[in-house]
Amino acid sequence: MRAEGTDRAQDIMKVFLAVAFVLGVGFVIFGCGGMKYHGKYITTTVPYEPIDEFKHEGWVILAFEHPGKRPEEGEIYKFWLFKNGKKQREIVLNAKIVGTRKFFLQEQIGDVVKTHASFIAPPTYEAVKERLKAVLSAEAKHRQ
Structure with missing residues (x-):
């Protein structure tokens, strides 16, 4: 005992x-x-392993997919945009139920949420990436 x-x-x-x-x-x-990520274009601390790293219009972009099961609402993909080795922007694909389930490519700028694009059907990662590249190209053209 x-x-x-x-x-x-x-x-x-x-x-x-x-x-x-x-x-x-x-x-x-x-x-x-957090963990240290050593990529082709950038080295930084990340919350989890990125799914992609690419360059476009002078930006180095790290892409992340929400870990685990895809949520009904909330963040699905997150893009970190770097210039000169520093994170400058974060753009997120969010799922929201607005009558029906829709997907919004959004960026928080101060107190304002700017929607860059929307999708009616669940987009593939490649579709979101191409839309983000189109947004960045339009911004670069507008600055010229």
């Missing part, structure tokens, strides 16, 4: 390990820990 203090200590240890495991999984899934 074990002492009562030993059972209590084991119970506390089990709870501690369970909490540590849940927090560890959360850090991995949600990228709270």
Whole structure:
């Protein structure tokens, strides 16, 4: 027969390990820990591994896909835009239910959310990437 203090200590240890495991999984899934990414064009700390890295109109762009199952609403793809090695912009493809489910390529600029494009059907990554490139090309042409 074990002492009562030993059972209590084991119970506390089990709870501690369970909490540590849940927090560890959360850090991995949600990228709270961050990791160093060494890409072809940029080196930076990222929440999780990017799915793509490319250049367009003077920008270096890292693309991320929301980890896990695609959400019904919320972030699906995220694009970090860098100039001169510094992150300047973040553009996100969000799913929203507005009567029906729609997809919006959006950027937070101060207190304002600017919608660059929208999709009625769930877009492929390549379709979103091409739309983002078109937006950046139009901005570059407008600046000239």
